[in-house]
Amino acid sequence: xxxxxxxxxxxxxxxxxxxxxxxxxxxxxxxxxxxxxxxxxxxxxxxxxxxxxxxxxxxxxxxxxxxxxxxxxxxxxxxxxxxxxxxxxxxxxxxxxxxxxxxxxxxxxxx
Amino acid sequence: xxxxxxxxxxxxxxxxxxxxxxxxxxxxxxxxxxxxxxxxxxxxxxxxxxxxxxxxxxxxxxxxxxxxxxxxxxxxxxxxxxxxxxxxxxxxxxxxxxxxxxxxxxxxxxxx
Numbered sequence: 001x002x003x004x005x006x007x008x009x010x011x012x013x014x015x016x017x018x019x020x021x022x023x024x025x026x027x028x029x030x031x032x033x034x035x036x037x038x039x040x041x042x043x044x045x046x047x048x049x050x051x052x053x054x055x056x057x058x059x060x061x062x063x064x065x066x067x068x069x070x071x072x073x074x075x076x077x078x079x080x081x082x083x084x085x086x087x088x089x090x091x092x093x094x095x096x097x098x099x100x101x102x103x104x105x106x107x108x109x110x111x
Numbered sequence: 112x113x114x115x116x117x118x119x120x121x122x123x124x125x126x127x128x129x130x131x132x133x134x135x136x137x138x139x140x141x142x143x144x145x146x147x148x149x150x151x152x153x154x155x156x157x158x159x160x161x162x163x164x165x166x167x168x169x170x171x172x173x174x175x176x177x178x179x180x181x182x183x184x185x186x187x188x189x190x191x192x193x194x195x196x197x198x199x200x201x202x203x204x205x206x207x208x209x210x211x212x213x214x215x216x217x218x219x220x221x222x223x
Contacts, residue, residue, distance in 0.1 A: 101153030
């Protein structure tokens with residue numbers, strides 16, 4: 001079992017729709033959780049982080065964390081073509097530094 | 112812009128050669144981590160430096176080495192390059208271990 005798993009996609013949504021990206025992790029000791037966006041040929045860009053169970057909202061983005069189910073998700077409301085990218089889920093272990101990434105989910109927002 | 116800068120941006124090396132990649136961390140950040148990202152994969156942790164000391168290492172052979180300087184900038188050295196070392200090398204800095212990490216633009220290394 002991979003430490004952090006994401007559906008590779010591609011996930012295709014129409015412009016204006018809600019995109020839902022999911023991630024599961026195996027280490028129950030994981031402390032913090034991150035979502036990065038990566039455009040083709042570019043480096044990852046941090047868009048959300050969450051440390052506690054529940055929801056965290058920032059503009060059109062909402063991160064959701066459920067530690068009991070070892071599940072973290074990212075919702076993108078009113079999706080725009082500029083949101084088309086690969087979204088990487090990353091988990092920080094209790095050892096405090098090493099980020100473990102999933103393989104990323106490719107999102108395509110169609111005009 | 113994250114304030115994390117890497118050099119060079121692109122590099123072509125021959126198998127067996129050695130390479131040094133450089134990273135300047137964001138102002139106020141004392142922790143630098145290095146990652147390798149192969150095409151179509153998520154970044155893989157190589158190692159982390161915290162206040163000039165190595166603070167954790169991933170599953171990479173000893174020919175991958177690094178250091179951190181007093182100003183918290185960092186270098187990644189790879190000896191005896193192999194074709195499989197071709198990847199995007201990413202440096203990330205954070206203010207403390209375990210906090211949000213911000214990536215530089217990466218160095219694209221091609222080994223031929």
